[in-house]
Structure formats: C-alpha cells, structure tokens
Amino acid sequence: MEGILRFLSYSGFANVTAGHxxxxxxxxxxxxxxxxYEYEPLLLVPIGFGILIGNTPFLEHAGLQIGIxxxxxxMNYLYQGVLKGIYPPLIFLGIGAMTDFSTLISNPKLILLxxxxxxxxxxxxxxxxxxxxxxxxxxxxxxxGGADGPTAIFLSSRLAxxxxxxxxxxxxxxMALVPIIQPPIxxxxxxxxxxxxxxxxxxxxxxxxxxxxxxxxxxxxxxxAPGSLPLLGMLFFxxxxxxxxxxxxxxxxxxxxxxDIVTIILGVTVGASTQATxxxxxxxxxxxxxxxxxxxxxxxxxxxxxKFMNRFLSAENKINPLIGASGVSAVPDSxxxxxxxxxxxxxSNHLLMHAMAxxxxxxxxxxxxxxxxxxxxx
Amino acid sequence: MNLFLWIHLDPGAIxxxxxxxxxxxxxxxxxxxxLLYLFFRQLPKLLTFNLxxxxxxxxDPEKAAIxxxxxxxxxxxxxxxxxxxxxxxxxxxxxxxxxxTKAAKTYSPWNSKIYNVTHFRRL
Numbered sequence: 001m002e003g004i005l006r007f008l009s010y011s012g013f014a015n016v017t018a019g020h021x022x023x024x025x026x027x028x029x030x031x032x033x034x035x036x037y038e039y040e041p042l043l044l045v046p047i048g049f050g051i052l053i054g055n056t057p058f059l060e061h062a063g064l065q066i067g068i069x070x071x072x073x074x075m076n077y078l079y080q081g082v083l084k085g086i087y088p089p090l091i092f093l094g095i096g097a098m099t100d101f102s103t104l105i106s107n108p109k110l111i112l113l114x115x116x117x118x119x120x121x122x123x124x125x126x127x128x129x130x131x132x133x134x135x136x137x138x139x140x141x142x143x144x145g146g147a148d149g150p151t152a153i154f155l156s157s158r159l160a161x162x163x164x165x166x167x168x169x170x171x172x173x174x175m176a177l178v179p180i181i182q183p184p185i186x187x188x189x190x191x192x193x194x195x196x197x198x199x200x201x202x203x204x205x206x207x208x209x210x211x212x213x214x215x216x217x218x219x220x221x222x223x224x225a226p227g228s229l230p231l232l233g234m235l236f237f238x239x240x241x242x243x244x245x246x247x248x249x250x251x252x253x254x255x256x257x258x259x260d261i262v263t264i265i266l267g268v269t270v271g272a273s274t275q276a277t278x279x280x281x282x283x284x285x286x287x288x289x290x291x292x293x294x295x296x297x298x299x300x301x302x303x304x305x306x307k308f309m310n311r312f313l314s315a316e317n318k319i320n321p322l323i324g325a326s327g328v329s330a331v332p333d334s335x336x337x338x339x340x341x342x343x344x345x346x347x348s349n350h351l352l353m354h355a356m357a358x359x360x361x362x363x364x365x366x367x368x369x370x371x372x373x374x375x376x377x378x
Numbered sequence: 379m380n381l382f383l384w385i386h387l388d389p390g391a392i393x394x395x396x397x398x399x400x401x402x403x404x405x406x407x408x409x410x411x412x413l414l415y416l417f418f419r420q421l422p423k424l425l426t427f428n429l430x431x432x433x434x435x436x437x438d439p440e441k442a443a444i445x446x447x448x449x450x451x452x453x454x455x456x457x458x459x460x461x462x463x464x465x466x467x468x469x470x471x472x473x474x475x476x477x478x479t480k481a482a483k484t485y486s487p488w489n490s491k492i493y494n495v496t497h498f499r500r501l
Contacts, residue, residue: 112412118404206425208425377399
C-alpha cells in the first residue's frame, strides 16, 4: 500500500497545479494555431510541444532529474545551448545560407528601413525601465521588437538568463502573429494613394556583388558593433557559403539539416523552459505586453521612415511605405504581409520582392542593436 | 486585477545614462546600416571602374558612360527568355542523335516466335 501511495505521489495527478493546466492549454493553443492556421508551424509546433513537456507535472526536487531546470536531466543539457547562446548563431548560419540579398544590393537605400524599424527596441527599453525592470532586463525585453527570435534569445542569454523563457516565447509568438499585428498599423499610417505606389523593378545583381556583400557587410557592421559578431559573423558566413557557389554541400547542410536540427532542439527546450512554477509570474505578463508594444512601435517606425524617405525621392524612385513594416526582421512573414496589403490596395502591385530588402536588413539591424546593447550593459 | 495593482510606472527610474544608451544605440544601428547603404550604392561603380577607364582610353566615352549602369530586371528577363527559346529550338538536333541509338526489344511479339506461341494460343 505504501508503495502505491508513493507511486501516486510521484504521478502528475498528485503534483498538478492550476499553473500547469494553464500552460498546457497555452501549449495546445500553439499547436492548434500552427496546424490549423499554419502560423509559423516550424516554430510553434516544437515550442507548443515543448510547453507540454515542460508542464507535465512531476514531483520536483526529488532528484529525479527530469525537469529542464534540474541539473543532470537530458532537457537541462539541451537547454544549455539556449542558456549559453549556442543555438542562435547556428540558426543565423542557416538563415545566411538561405537568404538572397539581391534585392537589398540592387536597391541599397531600402537598408535604412531595416534600421528605422528597430525603433521599438530602444523605446521599449525605456518603457521597461519605467516599469521597474533592471537595465539588462529592459534591454532583453526591448529586443523583442526586433521580431527576431534567435537574436532575442541570444541577448537575453547574456543579459537576463532568468527571463529567457518569457522573452523567447513572446518573440516567437509575435513573429507568428505578424499577419494579425502589422496590417492595422500599416493601414492606419498610410493613405490609399501611398499603398498603391508601384516601385521600380530591381536591377540585376552580379555574382561579384553577391560575394562582396557578406564580406564587406561583416567588416562594416562588425567594426562598429563587435558585440553582434557571433550573430552577424555566422549570418554573413552562411551567405558566403551560398553565394560563392563553390561550397554547395556546406551551404546545403547549413540551410537544411543543420538549421532544422537546431530549430527542433531550440523550439522544444524554449517551450519546456516555460515550466509553470517559474514561468507564470506577473513579470511574464508584463514582458508579453511590452513585447507587443515594442513590435508595434517597430512596425510604425519602419512605415513612417519610408514615408519620410519619400519626401526626398523622385517620383519614379518612390517607396511604397507598406514595405517599411518589413523592416522588423520576421523573415519572410512581414514581407508577405506587405505583399498582401499591397495587393489589397492594387491587385497588380506585387511588393514581395521589394519588401524582402528591408526584411533582411532588419535581421542585420536587430543583430547590430543586440550587439550594441551587449557592449553597453555587460 | 492584482497585476494592474502591481504595475507601477516610475518615470524617475529613467536616468540620463539610460536615455543616452537608447539614443546612441539607435544612432549606431542607423550609422552601421547607413555605411552599408553608402558602400553598396557605390559598389557597381567601383566594380566597373577598370572597364570604364579602358573604354575611355579607347576613345569610347558613350560606352564608358553606359558601362556599370543599372540593367533592369525586366531586360534580364527578356534576355533570359530569348536564350531559353533559342536553346529549346536546338532540341530537334538532340532527338536526331537519340534516334540512332539501338533499341533492343527482345521481348517484342514481332520477332519472337515463343512469345506468340505462349501469349496467343488458339483455344
């Protein structure tokens, strides 16, 4: 009898709390959104399932080495890649190997939109300070506005490791919710006329330019913000593997097998890190609210800056301000949103190609912002 | 409800140092991407510098002016289509070569008595 009682005390039924149930429901919602509506399924399925793994109740502190926060558990070992900031650079390597920077090279002025759309990072940093977060915590929360999951994880692993779970979940959730969050802001800040602007087709880009981009891109950004080197170094390295055309096998591995493996492990461990007992705090809710604000401000920053640039551009070089919203680096979702909104205003206006330029510039911009925050606050 | 009570906005928590971090941080992001913009705007001219100098030396300033100028994607698409169509027309030649390859059809009912015997038996 004693054995049965002990067994029951170890079971999930004996250890379940309201928090566990809430988190399990959140995990199920993530999985539902991913499968039913295909919202970022590659991220939300691993994260959602990770939430289920992390929130299946068990007897904590019994030395079972099961939980992600228990030393010696398998999940804890996998989680070290998140805590030590190992996974984000590997993901950036894969992103670099699959990104085509041609549109950016052909119309380099669109790079500036990627810078403008980082506004949310710095304004939210100030907002988080006002709410009582510490300096490093505020910077980690602000980076959610960059809409770049790996960058957010990388910065918070360095500045505020105790907030990684909330920040990562917020960043990835908002990346998945790009099609819902961005359009109202885009419509609010642009006129019908502006949404109909047709942009000049991009010029062709030579192989030489494509090869020089990662090399000089790294040197120029790396010299200014060395803190961004782990991310940008890998991003540009991956891109050189792709564009050199002589390392096809390496590029293929980086953009397929490797990024898939890392995404799976990263997604599951980040999801599992949301263990109810450590995750469900008022602080986490605040991080979610601040993250949403940061994301909205960044979107607005990109759109408004595109409108500002239009004041100085000739009629044939005008920019459709909708693509400013793609300056947040949720690749390629925010570019897709710009395309959809453009088609809504004029069914013959295809903006996807143009929107990819600020989109990939946003990846660089948010990584530079993370590097700067690190150099200021570490 | 508790959450709203817990939220406490304190503008006094912001020091000049924090504002400077935000301002300088945003400026540096802009500066680094501005540098990228300036560099890549000039890159096509740098890459064709030698060609333009050569053409100018050869006394062809018109071509020198055109060299390195932007070729729109539409023009490229037209050229690519033309090449594609041209190469497709060569297909006839390829089929001619293929027809001389010997095709061994040992199983054909036309050349196999046994095949006829086994498959078309009179009942």
